[in-house]
Amino acid sequence: MSTTTVAHHDDHAEHPTGIMRWLTTTNHKDIGTMYLTFSLIMFFVGGAMILGIRAELFKPGLQLINPEFFNQLIGVHALIMIFAALMPAATGFANWMIPLQIGAPDMALPRLNNWGFWLLPPSAILLTLPFTLALFGIGDGALATGWTFYPPLSIQGGIGVDFAIFAVHLLGISSVLGSINIIVTVFNMRAPGMTLMKMPMFVWGWLITAFLLIATIPVLAGAVTMLLTDRHFGTHFFDAAGGGDPIMFQHLFWFFGHPEVYILLLPVWGFIPQILETFSRKPMYGYKAQVYSFWAVGVLSVVVWAHHFFTSGMPVPALLYFMYSTMAISLPLAVMFFCWIKTMWKGSMSFETPMLFTVGWIILFGIGGLTGLVLADVAADAQYHNSYFIVAHFHYTLFAGGIMGIMAGTYYWLPKMTGHMYNEKLGKLHFWLTAISFNLTFIPQFFLGLAGMPRRIPDYALQFAEFNMISSIAAFTLGLSQLLFVYNIVTCARGGKKATAQVWEGAQGLEWTLPSPPPYHSFTEQPTVK
């Protein structure tokens, strides 16, 4: 009798309604939806900031915003895009898809999951509040050091730095909680028969990401805490007058900062082979090779950090070590690219929106990777360091390689999550507008960097005017095209053609065995994997 009550409770979507549903939910799908929504909102907040920057850079000279505000926009744009848009998007998909893909009823630690999400909105507010406070004459605005917090500038900065430090603490706690949850879920909650080497690539990507987060986020938290005590409590970790060293901060920061790049990318690298095999209608090539490559990248990522500041001064042997180890990362990546291309090879391919985004992603992320090799070269880096070349490079890896990958995943799983098909025509239009305007925004920035235009400067020499104008116009097109994305998601969530359980003809995996949308509580009885 009591068994039936337990089952009864599990089978029905009984939850509080209205705002209390979202505040108190411990359901992985609800929390996933909240993460994804939050990420989408912050994507537009961060995007609006950078459009302010591009508007100022449209013409040489200072027209719209003063240099202090310009610096604040740049730093906060980066922090928001990295910590409040890309990372929550990946965590949102982890919440939605990992339990579905490994056949688990929910995440292992559902309450922790809820807490992990609700730390995010306060930290986003902390990050942006100084802008508002400055309007009322309190403080001098947000963090103006760039997202890297380098001392001594960050020690001299105003209250914006303190707000950003506390925001980073909260964001760090949130992502570490998420990571613990994911590791425990993946290790303990897999369906019978789902061995580690049968897990979908996305789950693998996240497993390694989660370990990287646990290893590196505390180092960032430690570094910004030292900054905080340097600012207010008379310590001298980074203050040369007291025996400290500002360069040490760069080491601490990038010890976190470089793995962070792969933290953002590994989940996306998990999307790609799954989408490719679906739309090529053949099993992915080199599953094991890809898993081992993931591990190789994960391990290498924590031993290459100093290539971010070759120009800060290092002895030659250290320069050589960091150059070669950085270049070594391209080897496992080359393996992955090969596997992705081989997966498509002789497949019966079709180009729905997720596939368009994925194929575009492979090309654009490839450009990001190759320009990274150029930057890894110590001799060349002296020229490219802190120029627009690096700006273009990391937008190829993080906008194309990160956000466009997330978009591919969104279109791929949206019918599964909502139960409706999105508008394919609009989706394709969104892809083409995004891909073209993205390239038009950032290709000119490669040229600007080669010609010597420094980053983080609100004004520039006349010779850079044309390329900046092209870049600004394209950036606004890129920003506005994203409205199509939102429109498509919202209309798809509200209704539309019913999606089947499998959604895509070639889709494989446990999540496609459930109806679309999956019931509120799924896999209460674990499936068996052969």
Added chain:
Amino acid sequence: MASIDESKVLSAKQQLDVKNQRLVRKLLWMLLGSLLFAFALVPIYNVLCTMTGLNGKTQNSATLLAKAKIDNSRWVNVQFTSSVMSGLGWNFYPKTTSVRVHPGQIETVIFVAKNTTNEVVVGQAIPSVTPGIAAANLKKIECFCFIRQSLKPGEEKAMPLRFFVSPDLPKDVSDMTLSYSFFPAVQLK
């Protein structure tokens, strides 16, 4: 029948809970480990830099003085530069901008500091040597940077630096630069 099922279900769930808690505890230890590692990096970094001279950090010891033998076969050019950090109202410059010395030979140079404000100001000089590979070879016997310097309003002070270049200076180094930055001294309670 039903009650047996229930106990089975619960115990499986409880088992999973125990398993989960155990793994969470391990992961929390990992987390604590990386946090401690972050703070341990501070002394590790300092020790590593002083040992190897990475980053131009010099050693403040003069203990090797007696052992130093003058190597007359080679010359080293030592240059001096100076800078004053913002917030310190001083003029500060070396009287001689460069000297040629044999490794092992003790040399004295004078730096001059003048307080241009009308208050007593305390400053602290921080040295740095390039190339970093030679930093450990510059030995200071007496230096105004060993202690904080206090200047009365308008006071000018000539401050000596006695040093030698140790004879184990790498063969390919023929020039080195010693740079001093004067910082406003940190107020100790």
